[in-house]
Amino acid sequence: MFAVTNSVGMFGMNAFLVTVEAELSRGSPQFDLSGLPDIGIKESRDRVRSATSSIGLKFPKGKVLINLAPANVKKSGSSFDLAIFISLMQAMDILPLKMPDSIFIGELGLHGTIRGVHGIMSMVMLARKNGFHEVYVPQENAKEASVIDNIRVYGVDTVDRLMAHLLNQSILKPEPHYIPDITPFLSNLMDFKDVRGQFKARSGIELAAAGGHNVLLIGSPGSGKSMLANRLGTILPQMTHEEILETSNVYSVAGLLPSEQPLIVQRPFRAPHHTISAAGLVGGGSIPVPGEISLAHNGVLFLDEMAEFNRATLEILRQPLENRKVSISRVSGTAEYPCNIMLVGAMNPCPCGFYGSTQKQCTCTQKQIKNYISRISGPMLERFDMHIDVDPIPYHEFASKQQPESSAVIRQRVELARKRQEQRYKGLGFYCNSMIPDNLLDEFCQMTPEAENLFGKMYTHYQMSARTGARIKKVARSAADLHGNALITNQDISIAVQFRGFDSKYLR
Ligand SMILES: Nc1ncnc2c1ncn2[C@@H]1O[C@H](COP(=O)(O)OP(=O)(O)OP(=O)(O)O)[C@@H](O)[C@H]1O
Ligand SMILES: [Mg+2]
Ligand SMILES: [Zn+2]
Numbered sequence: 341m342f343a344v345t346n347s348v349g350m351f352g353m354n355a356f357l358v359t360v361e362a363e364l365s366r367g368s369p370q371f372d373l374s375g376l377p378d379i380g381i382k383e384s385r386d387r388v389r390s391a392t393s394s395i396g397l398k399f400p401k402g403k404v405l406i407n408l409a410p411a412n413v414k415k416s417g418s419s420f421d422l423a424i425f426i427s428l429m430q431a432m433d434i435l436p437l438k439m440p441d442s443i444f445i446g447e448l449g450l451h452g453t454i455r456g457v458h459g460i461m462s463m464v465m466l467a468r469k470n471g472f473h474e475v476y477v478p479q480e481n482a483k484e485a486s487v488i489d490n491i492r493v494y495g496v497d498t499v500d501r502l503m504a505h506l507l508n509q510s511i512l513k514p515e516p517h518y519i520p521d522i523t524p525f526l527s528n529l530m531d532f533k534d535v536r537g538q539f540k541a542r543s544g545i546e547l548a549a550a551g552g553h554n555v556l557l558i559g560s561p562g563s564g565k566s567m568l569a570n571r572l573g574t575i576l577p578q579m580t581h582e583e584i585l586e587t588s589n590v591y592s593v594a595g596l597l598p599s600e601q602p603l604i605v606q607r608p609f610r611a612p613h614h615t616i617s618a619a620g621l622v623g624g625g626s627i628p629v630p631g632e633i634s635l636a637h638n639g640v641l642f643l644d645e646m647a648e649f650n651r652a653t654l655e656i657l658r659q660p661l662e663n664r665k666v667s668i669s670r671v672s673g674t675a676e677y678p679c680n681i682m683l684v685g686a687m688n689p690c691p692c693g694f695y696g697s698t699q700k701q702c703t704c705t706q707k708q709i710k711n712y713i714s715r716i717s718g719p720m721l722e723r724f725d726m727h728i729d730v731d732p733i734p735y736h737e738f739a740s741k742q743q744p745e746s747s748a749v750i751r752q753r754v755e756l757a758r759k760r761q762e763q764r765y766k767g768l769g770f771y772c773n774s775m776i777p778d779n780l781l782d783e784f785c786q787m788t789p790e791a792e793n794l795f796g797k798m799y800t801h802y803q804m805s806a807r808t809g810a811r812i813k814k815v816a817r818s819a820a821d822l823h824g825n826a827l828i829t830n831q832d833i834s835i836a837v838q839f840r841g842f843d844s845k846y847l848r
Pocket of ligand 2: 565566567644645686
């Protein structure tokens with residue numbers, strides 16, 4: 341007897357259809373799996389056997405051949421278990437032979453349980469795209485699967501219940517389509533209203549948020565760098581529907597979506613510790629899984645104590661930051677993960693922490709300062725559009741009774757500035773100032789004649805490179821968008837130049 345069932349496999353973020361063929365024939369007892377299965381799939385033989393006996397059936401006596409097609413695609417993981425089991429049941433004539441509309445996804449556990457798998461969202465999306473009408477998924481993935489509409493999703497916890505359902509008893513109810521609550525959520529724990537004084541640093545963070553600029557915070561210990569950075573997420577614009585799906589997909593593949601609230605509706609804020617490995621940061625593994633940079637997709641990657649990170653580890657970020665995606669090559673193919681992020685770094689300016697401080701004398705030698713800063717390579721520092729000097733607040737600001745502005749108020753201005761950018765860049769494949777390609781800088785960063793004049797003077801005075809000049813233009817464009825200026829003004833240029841203090845402080 342010959343049977344065919346449909347399933348879905350994953351490689352990186354890419355789901356692909358898999359046909360599971362089962363054939364029973366006479367001969368000595370044998371259970372073979374073909375179609376380039378890896379070790380995980382070989383183990384699924386044992387799980388399928390165990391599931392079969394869990395429902396009181398004897399495993400077929402003769403030859404059992406299972407083939408996963410297409411053969412030329414390397415498959416991994418345990419998500420084909422259920423489809424293998426179903427096709428076996430068909431070949432054994434226990435289930436009807438034809439179920440062309442259905443997809444089966446799931447790992448089998450002992451005693452016929454069905455266990456969750458990673459990447460369900462992409463898998464169900466692919467099933468719908470290919471015209472399938474229903475998909476059977478592990479119960480714990482059911483809510484995540486139901487994020488995709490226009491396809492019937494059944495969550496199943498045991499093969500026993502699934503069999504009963506398929507044998508026309510229809511005991512399972514389709515999962516209702518899940519529509520998330522995406523009302524903006526502002527944590528009471530983190531808010532800019534807790535940050536006293538720091539007017540320049542606050543306006544710098546707002547400017548970075550407005551244009552999506554990578555930003556480096558430099559200052560003495562305890563000056564509030566971590567405090568400021570940790571609040572960046574509270575002023576970024578609400579995620580779009582598209583962004584929610586994209587980011588949730590990354591978490592789905594990583595197996596990190598909470599099963600009860602299976603969508604990421606707030607921009608991620610990832611702050612890995614400085615001891616993190618390269619693979620942990622950008623992704624890796626024999627079956628590549630996404631790293632922190634991809635888990636931060638459409639949100640923020642915060643590298644606190646940046647000088648403490650392994651230099652080589654940081655270097656690996658350079659390419660993904662530029663391309664806004666990570667490629668991980670393996671013998672079996674190249675997995676690609678998105679990483680459209682805002683990078684925020686925080687560090688002390690020197691070993692003692694007080695170089696450039698207005699509060700305390702730095703005790704380091706020039707050489708020590710240079711060595712310290714060179715823990716981060718020049719090209720890596722180039723990835724930051726803005727540098728913000730963070731000085732400890734003076735007592736009168738610390739003791740002030742004046743209530744600082746809240747995140748909600750700042751966020752409104754950021755959202756408005758982002759709307760202006762979205763309109764301007766509509767249909768061009770990018771949506772904020774930090775993403776303006778070099779060849780479009782002149783077109784989109786037009787200045788008033790006075791601003792042009794000032795920019796020229798500053799360029800010469802600070803001996804800027806063309807690259808620095810380009811960054812200043814983009815940041816000035818963001819300042820103009822915050823202030824509602826159609827053309828970049830004098831003031832916008834001065835603001836942008838202010839946030840390049842690093843260049844003159846260290847690089848000359
Ligand atoms: N502007 C401020 N308003 C209110 N509290 C502040 C401010 N700046 C710093 N603090 C207080 O000081 C603490 C230390 O700040 P934070 O950890 O952000 O400093 P840091 O610059 O990251 O220091 P380090 O270099 O040691 O990491 C904060 O938790 C907060 O309680
Ligand atoms: Mg800190
Ligand atoms: Zn010092």
